[in-house]
Amino acid sequence: MLTNSLRTGPDERGRFGLYGGRFVAETLMPCILELEAAYEEAKRDPAFQAELESWFSDYVGRPSPLYFAERLTAELGGAKIYLKRDELNHTGAHKINNCIGQILLARRMGKKRIIAETGAGQHGVATATVCARFNMECVVYMGERDIERQQPNVFRMRLLGAEVRSVCSGSRTLKDAMNEALRDWVTNVATTYYLIGSVAGPHPYPAMVRDFQSVIGRETKAQILEKEGRLPDVLIAAVGGGSNAMGLFHPFLDDSSVRLIAVEAAGEGLDTGLHAAALLRGRPGILHGARSYLLQDEDGQVIEPHSISAGLDYPGIGPEHAWLKDIGRMEVTAATDREALEAFQLLARLEGILPALEPAHALAAAIRLAPTLPKDALMVVNLCGRGDKDIYTVARHLGVRL
Amino acid sequence: MTTRIERRFAELRAQNRAGLITFLVAGDPDIPVFEQLLEGLPAAGADLIEVGMPFSDPMADGPVIQAANLRALQAGITLARTLEIVRRFRERDAATPIVLMGYYNPIWAYGRLRFLDDAIDAGVDGLIVVDLPPEEDEELCLPALERGLDFIRLATPTTDDRRLPQVLKNVRGFLYYVSLTGVTGVKDAIAEAVAPQLDRIRRHTNLPIAVGFGIKTNEQAAAIARIADAVVVGSALVGEVAAHLDERGEARRELVPAVHAKVAALARAVREARR
Numbered sequence: 001m002l003t004n005s006l007r008t009g010p011d012e013r014g015r016f017g018l019y020g021g022r023f024v025a026e027t028l029m030p031c032i033l034e035l036e037a038a039y040e041e042a043k044r045d046p047a048f049q050a051e052l053e054s055w056f057s058d059y060v061g062r063p064s065p066l067y068f069a070e071r072l073t074a075e076l077g078g079a080k081i082y083l084k085r086d087e088l089n090h091t092g093a094h095k096i097n098n099c100i101g102q103i104l105l106a107r108r109m110g111k112k113r114i115i116a117e118t119g120a121g122q123h124g125v126a127t128a129t130v131c132a133r134f135n136m137e138c139v140v141y142m143g144e145r146d147i148e149r150q151q152p153n154v155f156r157m158r159l160l161g162a163e164v165r166s167v168c169s170g171s172r173t174l175k176d177a178m179n180e181a182l183r184d185w186v187t188n189v190a191t192t193y194y195l196i197g198s199v200a201g202p203h204p205y206p207a208m209v210r211d212f213q214s215v216i217g218r219e220t221k222a223q224i225l226e227k228e229g230r231l232p233d234v235l236i237a238a239v240g241g242g243s244n245a246m247g248l249f250h251p252f253l254d255d256s257s258v259r260l261i262a263v264e265a266a267g268e269g270l271d272t273g274l275h276a277a278a279l280l281r282g283r284p285g286i287l288h289g290a291r292s293y294l295l296q297d298e299d300g301q302v303i304e305p306h307s308i309s310a311g312l313d314y315p316g317i318g319p320e321h322a323w324l325k326d327i328g329r330m331e332v333t334a335a336t337d338r339e340a341l342e343a344f345q346l347l348a349r350l351e352g353i354l355p356a357l358e359p360a361h362a363l364a365a366a367i368r369l370a371p372t373l374p375k376d377a378l379m380v381v382n383l384c385g386r387g388d389k390d391i392y393t394v395a396r397h398l399g400v401r402l
Numbered sequence: 403m404t405t406r407i408e409r410r411f412a413e414l415r416a417q418n419r420a421g422l423i424t425f426l427v428a429g430d431p432d433i434p435v436f437e438q439l440l441e442g443l444p445a446a447g448a449d450l451i452e453v454g455m456p457f458s459d460p461m462a463d464g465p466v467i468q469a470a471n472l473r474a475l476q477a478g479i480t481l482a483r484t485l486e487i488v489r490r491f492r493e494r495d496a497a498t499p500i501v502l503m504g505y506y507n508p509i510w511a512y513g514r515l516r517f518l519d520d521a522i523d524a525g526v527d528g529l530i531v532v533d534l535p536p537e538e539d540e541e542l543c544l545p546a547l548e549r550g551l552d553f554i555r556l557a558t559p560t561t562d563d564r565r566l567p568q569v570l571k572n573v574r575g576f577l578y579y580v581s582l583t584g585v586t587g588v589k590d591a592i593a594e595a596v597a598p599q600l601d602r603i604r605r606h607t608n609l610p611i612a613v614g615f616g617i618k619t620n621e622q623a624a625a626i627a628r629i630a631d632a633v634v635v636g637s638a639l640v641g642e643v644a645a646h647l648d649e650r651g652e653a654r655r656e657l658v659p660a661v662h663a664k665v666a667a668l669a670r671a672v673r674e675a676r677r
Contacts, residue, residue, distance in 0.1 A: 013537065023506055023533040025462045027558040027583055030565055169468060175459065182461045187584040189560060286507045286533065287459060299480045300511025301458040 006253040014203020019319035022202040024289045027186045036204040038109050055100045060090050066223035071350040078370040079377035086384045093385035094244045095126035101212030102195045103130040111193035113137040117181040119174035120311030121153025123197030128162035138162040141180045143173040146310045153389050171304035174314045198241025199318030202289030206318050213247025234259045237382040238361040240312035242321045244384035263365040265307035266334035276305035278317040279332045292322040308337035309357035335364035356385030406499045406527045407575040411610040420627035421449035422672045425636030427470040428453050429479025435653045444498045446662040447669020455504030462532045464587040466637040481512045485524040492525030503530040528552035528575045536568045543572050566606045576610040587637025591616035593625035620671035627675035
């Protein structure tokens with residue numbers, strides 16, 4: 001056994017160093033232990049893994065391509081930029097990877113009712129999709145504000161047969177949707193499976209969601225080795241809760257030559273108070289079942305985040321990210337709303353790809369970094385979602401009426 | 403040495419009756435009105451007092467207590483001010499146990515060990531922290547017990563016989579049985595469903611058992627008082643606070659007497675339940 005590996009976490013208490021854990025009400029605790037046991041068993045079951053692989057290839061459309069962005073690379077004049085095209089997955093984002101994994105687990109556990117929270121609506125759509133396919137009841141909690149700015153996804157979820165419940169408490173965004181989903185779970189715990197969409201929440205969710213998303217990093221590693229014959233120098237991914245980043249990074253954690261860069265949403269600017277940069281501007285705290293970096297005031301009250309991207313508009317971050325930041329394995333930077341909008345437009349014009357506003361933040365960081373690197377440096381940006389859902393938001397910010 | 407909570411439950415046993423535990427949120431609807439509410443609770447008939455420590459994201463609470471948390475935060479309540487309020491109460495009342503109830507993050511942000519010391523110093527008798535199950539006992543429960551502060555745990559309908567010993571292991575003071583699966587103040591507690599659960603739990607512990615969640619009416623309180631050692635009423639009282647706010651959200655003159663009258667009615671129901 002490799003004892004100095006960074007890939008062995010979490011420990012048996014669900015901790016990554018100080019972070020993670022199981023900070024939930026007693027009502028949920030037996031259910032979380034049951035989930036942990038069911039997942040451990042499934043993880044070791046070759047039949048489960050084979051089934052997962054088969055759904056990945058035939059339903060999700062994996063592997064997603066690793067695409068050399070030639071014109072973007074030429075425009076920036078530095079590192080060679082590859083895009084991991086998880087936006088080409090069925091439903092248009094990386095979220096489906098995790099949803100397939102968890103719905104197979106829910107079915108294995110005999111659950112019939114699925115609940116989920118969603119911000120941008122991508123996780124809600126992916127959850128509604130697998131619930132339709134696996135014939136399960138689906139309730140998606142979504143903040144009232146996110147419902148306003150992600151109308152196309154709300155309609156998609158309803159077409160897929162899900163009930164979308166509007167959440168009017170707090171900031172009416174992702175955090176409040178998650179509060180409401182937890183309230184539903186505590187009320188309907190016997191029948192209900194909570195399909196969390198990010199590497200957040202109580203143990204075992206951060207590890208389980210990471211495992212299902214790690215297909216992104218495993219494919220990337222094989223693809224770059226095939227195309228370039230070596231590992232990349234830099235991996236860049238946007239982080240809200242952090243699932244696409246953890247999926248890309250995790251298979252590379254022990255490859256110390258590979259820089260891992262997480263990009264947070266700087267909103268209107270890191271020093272304006274209007275951002276969602278938990279790692280850069282938060283401090284450790286406990287929310288939604290885990291300890292991690294959290295945007296909070298002096299008294300431990302959660303501060304409402306801000307980002308143009310509904311998927312990054314969350315005051316916390318996955319616990320494994322917090323640990324990777326503290327031990328110095330992962331670098332953290334941020335991109336503003338404006339930078340993300342510029343990156344969105346640049347990729348559209350140069351590569352013919354409309355990225356979601358979430359990966360547009362990762363692209364913005366890549367656009368800053370690439371010119372400073374030599375031309376033989378290899379960079380992979382996780383293009384974790386497509387931008388169709390965001391055209392109304394982008395149009396509004398560009399002063400265009402659709 | 404006995405604690406205030408032990409002494410209070412001993413008195414209740416001697417009187418062959420259940421106790422009434424009232425829950426209000428610290429600083430709701432504002433700090434001065436809350437202090438008047440708190441001060442009058444023992445005379446109105448509260449045997450033990452639970453004080454909610456407001457949090458921006460109260461995941462285990464229904465809409466009534468969520469709204470109270472927000473009102474209190476808007477009124478400027480902090481954990482430090484909550485402790486000051488308890489300290490002032492304690493100067494006037496040495497007998498009524500006070501239990502603080504809330505979520506872990508404000509305590510963590512305050513500094514968990516400093517919080518325990520300051521809470522004891524202020525005259526707090528016990529803590530209920532909703533999001534600290536036994537799996538996380540090292541965080542706060544064990545340091546609290548070392549310092550002599552009771553840690554009151556929740557047991558729920560999902561806590562089965564296999565898990566109960568773990569839940570009971572580090573409880574001191576009393577056990578809080580959550581009558582239903584759900585958040586506070588939404589569904590109704592049903593005494594017939596609770597009774598066999600209490601019998602089951604009593605096979606594992608001699609601790610007093612308080613029952614809460616979903617107890618709103620005098621009749622419900624009386625029914626639970628026949629089978630439990632104490633009855634917790636929260637959302638119904640917090641709802642009474644909300645019902646006496648004017649259009650600007652400020653307390654009407656009749657708010658404090660109305661809440662105390664409701665407590666008095668519940669206390670009568672609880673006291674007469676076993677006669």
